[in-house]
Amino acid sequence: MRFVDEFRDADRARALAARIAARCRPGRRYTFMEVCGGHTHTIYKHGLEDHLPPEVNLVHGPGCPVCVIPMGRVDDAIHIARQPDVIMTSFGDMTRVPGGAGSFLDAKAAGADIRMVYSPLDALKIARANPDRRVVFMAIGFETTAPSTAMTVLRAAEEGLANFSVFCNHVMIIPAIKAILDSPDLRLDGFIGPGHVSAVIGCEPYEFIARDYGKPMVVAGFEPLDILASVHMLLGQLAEGRCEVENQYARVVPWHGNRVALSAIGRVMRLRPHFEWRGLGFIAHSALAMADEYAAFDAERIFDLPGVRVADPKSCQCGEVLKGVLKPWECKVFGTACTPETPIGTCMVSSEGACAAYYNFGRFSREQMRAAAREPLAEEASRA
Amino acid sequence: MSREQQVLDRIERIRRRKPVIREERITLAHGAGGKATQTLIEAVFLEAFRNPLLAPLDDGALLRLGDGQLAFTTDSYVVSPLFFPGGDIGDLAVNGTVNDLAMCGARPAHLSAGFILEEGFPVADLRRITDSMAAAAAAAEVTIVTGDTKVVQRGKADGCYITTAGVGLVEQPVTLSAAHARPGDAVIVSGPIGEHGAAIMLARGDFDIEAPITSDTAPLHGIVSELLEALPQHVRALRDATRGGVATVLNEVARASEVAVVLREDQIPVRPEVTGVCELLGLDPLYVACEGRFVAVVDGEHAGPALEILRSHPLGADAAIVGTVAAAPAGLVLLRTAFGGTRVVDVLVGDPLPRIC
Numbered sequence: 001m002r003f004v005d006e007f008r009d010a011d012r013a014r015a016l017a018a019r020i021a022a023r024c025r026p027g028r029r030y031t032f033m034e035v036c037g038g039h040t041h042t043i044y045k046h047g048l049e050d051h052l053p054p055e056v057n058l059v060h061g062p063g064c065p066v067c068v069i070p071m072g073r074v075d076d077a078i079h080i081a082r083q084p085d086v087i088m089t090s091f092g093d094m095t096r097v098p099g100g101a102g103s104f105l106d107a108k109a110a111g112a113d114i115r116m117v118y119s120p121l122d123a124l125k126i127a128r129a130n131p132d133r134r135v136v137f138m139a140i141g142f143e144t145t146a147p148s149t150a151m152t153v154l155r156a157a158e159e160g161l162a163n164f165s166v167f168c169n170h171v172m173i174i175p176a177i178k179a180i181l182d183s184p185d186l187r188l189d190g191f192i193g194p195g196h197v198s199a200v201i202g203c204e205p206y207e208f209i210a211r212d213y214g215k216p217m218v219v220a221g222f223e224p225l226d227i228l229a230s231v232h233m234l235l236g237q238l239a240e241g242r243c244e245v246e247n248q249y250a251r252v253v254p255w256h257g258n259r260v261a262l263s264a265i266g267r268v269m270r271l272r273p274h275f276e277w278r279g280l281g282f283i284a285h286s287a288l289a290m291a292d293e294y295a296a297f298d299a300e301r302i303f304d305l306p307g308v309r310v311a312d313p314k315s316c317q318c319g320e321v322l323k324g325v326l327k328p329w330e331c332k333v334f335g336t337a338c339t340p341e342t343p344i345g346t347c348m349v350s351s352e353g354a355c356a357a358y359y360n361f362g363r364f365s366r367e368q369m370r371a372a373a374r375e376p377l378a379e380e381a382s383r384a
Numbered sequence: 385m386s387r388e389q390q391v392l393d394r395i396e397r398i399r400r401r402k403p404v405i406r407e408e409r410i411t412l413a414h415g416a417g418g419k420a421t422q423t424l425i426e427a428v429f430l431e432a433f434r435n436p437l438l439a440p441l442d443d444g445a446l447l448r449l450g451d452g453q454l455a456f457t458t459d460s461y462v463v464s465p466l467f468f469p470g471g472d473i474g475d476l477a478v479n480g481t482v483n484d485l486a487m488c489g490a491r492p493a494h495l496s497a498g499f500i501l502e503e504g505f506p507v508a509d510l511r512r513i514t515d516s517m518a519a520a521a522a523a524a525e526v527t528i529v530t531g532d533t534k535v536v537q538r539g540k541a542d543g544c545y546i547t548t549a550g551v552g553l554v555e556q557p558v559t560l561s562a563a564h565a566r567p568g569d570a571v572i573v574s575g576p577i578g579e580h581g582a583a584i585m586l587a588r589g590d591f592d593i594e595a596p597i598t599s600d601t602a603p604l605h606g607i608v609s610e611l612l613e614a615l616p617q618h619v620r621a622l623r624d625a626t627r628g629g630v631a632t633v634l635n636e637v638a639r640a641s642e643v644a645v646v647l648r649e650d651q652i653p654v655r656p657e658v659t660g661v662c663e664l665l666g667l668d669p670l671y672v673a674c675e676g677r678f679v680a681v682v683d684g685e686h687a688g689p690a691l692e693i694l695r696s697h698p699l700g701a702d703a704a705i706v707g708t709v710a711a712a713p714a715g716l717v718l719l720r721t722a723f724g725g726t727r728v729v730d731v732l733v734g735d736p737l738p739r740i741c
Contacts, residue, residue: 004663010724047725096413096733109409118591118665224723329388335395340733341419342406351666361727363392364713371712 007223008046016228017051023235024055031057031187032234033324035177036194037064037352038222044361046224056231059324060354062176062280063194065141066093067322067346067353069169070276071310074099077138077167080303081112087130088114089123090138093350098343100310120152120166127156127164136299139166144196146170146288147261150268153290153297167299168290171275173197174205175286179277181213185325190234192227193219195249202257206245214243221249268294278346279312279319318345321354328358335359396715403427415739417627417673418732440640442561443484443623446554455490457481458549464739466509466543468587470580470598473546474513476675476741478520478528479603481550483624486605487678489560489612490552492524498532498547505543513544524603526550552605556612564620565641569709570687572680574607574700575600576653577630578672582661584740593664595657602676607697611680614693618683625677626741628732631670633679634707634717635731642714647707647729649722670719671732673740681709 024030034040040060043049049058062068074097081088081104088104095104095116108114113133117123120137127135139149149166156164173194180186193206198219206217216237220230230248237243247253268291275287290298312318315333320326328334328347338344340356347355403423413420430438437445444457461477478495485492497517501510521528579600586593604624612619621641623633630652634645647670654662654669662669676699682690687705694700717729 004659005722008721008723010722013724044727045721046723047719047721047727048723050725051723105411105413106407106409109407109411122590224725327388329391334391336398341423360730363395363728363730364716364718 004223007221007225009225012225013051013228016225016232017053020051020056020228020232020235021053023232023239024053026055028055029057030055030189030235030238031059032190032192032231033059033061033180033188034192034220034227035061035063035173036197037067037350037354038196039192039194039220039227040064040354040357041352042222042224042227044357047361048224048227049362051228052231056235059188059327060321060357061324062180062277062322063142063173063197064347064350064352064354065145065171066097066350067318068171068176068277068280069094069097069140069346070278071099071312072276072308073169074103075101075310076305076307078102078104078107078112079306080136080167080299081107081114083134083303085133086113087126087133087135088112088138089117089126089135090114091118091140092116093352094138094140096343097346097349100308120149121155124152124156124161124164127161131163134163134165134302137164137166138169140169142171142173142194142197143200143265146265146269147200147258150264153268153294154264156297157294162296165297165299165302166290168269168288170269170288171277172286172288173201175283176277176280177206177209179280179283180323181209181215183323183325186323188215188324189238190215191217192230192234193217193245195219195221195226195253198247198249198253198257200258200261203245203247203253203255204257210243210245216243216246218246218248219253221252267291276309279322281319313344316345318347321345321347328355331355335363413733416732417632420733421627422731440561440563443487444490446488453554455485455488455552455554456549457484457488458547459484460545460547461741462542462545462739463584463741464542465584465587466513468599469583471601471675472513472516473544474516475520476601477546477548478517478524478526479601479675480626480741481548482524482526482603482605483675483678485550485552486603486608487560487622487624488552488554489556489558489608489622490554491609492526492550492552492605494529495521495526495548495550496530496532497528499534500541500545501533501535502541502543503535503538510544513546520603524605556609556616558612558616558619560619560622561640562621562623562637563640565637565643565645565681565709566620567643567709567711568684569620569681570684570690570705571634571645571647571707571709572682572687572691572694572703573625573630573653573677573706574604574680574694575677575702576655576658577625577674577677578654578658578662578669580675581629581672581740582658585665586661591665593661595661597655597657597661600674600676602699604676604678604699607694607699608678610697611690611693615682615686615690618686618690619680620683621681623679625674625679627673629669629671629673630679631668631717631729632731634729637679637681638717639715641709644710644713644715645707645717646710647717647719649719651704651706653702653704670729675741684708
């Protein structure tokens, strides 16, 4: 398929892998964090690590929108969903995220009207079709999804839809990266920057990472060759003693971002003084709430929320995984008490979560897998 | 042994434990064909009904009656919408049961049909459904010989649900089972995958995506009987790749046979339209349901002839050898990606697409 296959070509991957290996200094270890969960998913889905030399180590960052939602917010959302006249709408990823007492899926089985949507505009459609019900959209995600939530609210305001509101949980990537950079137990050589977020905010906001923290960053696309190319660019910066923000994903990411999207966010939302992140704790100015002008569409003001903070389960080490301090399999409950069927931590829920990606795609000894995968197909064997 | 490997071994041991159902209520995930469905079947139904005929959990049961062997199976259909490009709930209900019998190596003979109808359901729609059932039965050379009808109040069902059961005769001296795969066997799929699931998704109209995709629903007894007549001793297992798709079916084989299945992504037939829809919606075609495709595990030395037989049948024109069976790591399905990497293909917990059949 055009625009897909050319970014997944095995021959180009092998050529790039050879150039990556050639750029590594023998005996030196390079640790890069891919900030975005979409990258984590791509890495595992395509078996990308098979193309990396042993010197290069990828750690998975906090950029999975579902993974950073704290349990108390899930409980608040379920509280809203349980109101008899409410239809709660949510992205599919959210439905299995555990709160303090069950997930959306459990609440739905117990009678709440919770519907999966692919876009906030679908939630708006549901609101138009059900004028006697209150329709709430569970808004999650980084600057990637915030513009579509904002545009939806603007549309609802234009139409005067009084039965639509947003439970806003939008978070911002820069404070999260800063929290990781300030974390004392971190050893990173550079960042693979988030592509879709950057399509909105641009590359400029990352400049402090190179300037103040001395870490290079390459903003990367989501196809496997994009990620290999970004690793190659990071190694190039290190080899040449450069430290800057580079844009590998220029086919989508404009350096200065998307002004229209940013101004929509600016109109409809305001910065929260602080917000709790799963595993990372409270981070100042790290999330968005609905602006006062759009209070009529703000589920937090419409509904009386319990707002109870629920501590993460003691055994759960999502925080360390989100910071890249632990590999998923190093968590005490990984794959035993915490599995995709019965997740304890959010990293095990979303297909972009590091633990779920590792459990579903990369759970097995690479040597054994490679040996098994080398067996030829029957057709090839009979030809040979 | 590395610490990572120790953790992974411990996980495998835990995965082999008897499944326990933890939820207090049934969720949609229990009907999705993935791990939650597996757990429900093993922890509730198998636990209650356990007997040697049920225990293998194959597509149907094989019953010995006198000198003959009978295959017996049942399936319920709740697809939404009832009518979709390429078919409707009627031909799906006939073909699905015909195919389950075919996967047991049986020649389908007779079907039953039970209807649960919602008050207010248009008789014209019911006629449309029964007409297509009659046509599908004629095409599959089966007769619908008994049935049942129930009507429930408006709102207590969604239009029309159908349950069919079927019996067929096992005429070939074959022993097919998901537990019979051996290292060196070849894995064949009978045609491009994921078309039924993709067609249903688009027919629901939830996405503003238009693509010329029609359901692949079709009776498979003909193509299967040609394969079994030619190679009765060399076909180890047959599975129609319905709910959960090819990935789920092959996980069942890997688990039951305690072997590894190694797939080659670049050999798996998927039509570009289906690839496109799956890319847009973030789905993997390996997990998307088919209603007229099956997976055959065949002795590796006879894979070539098996492929030729399938390709000479109109329903198997695009059949392909997509992988091999290896000894280790037992119980796993691996994928050599088109990108040149390797990964696991696990069973999904739930399916984002309920009511696909």
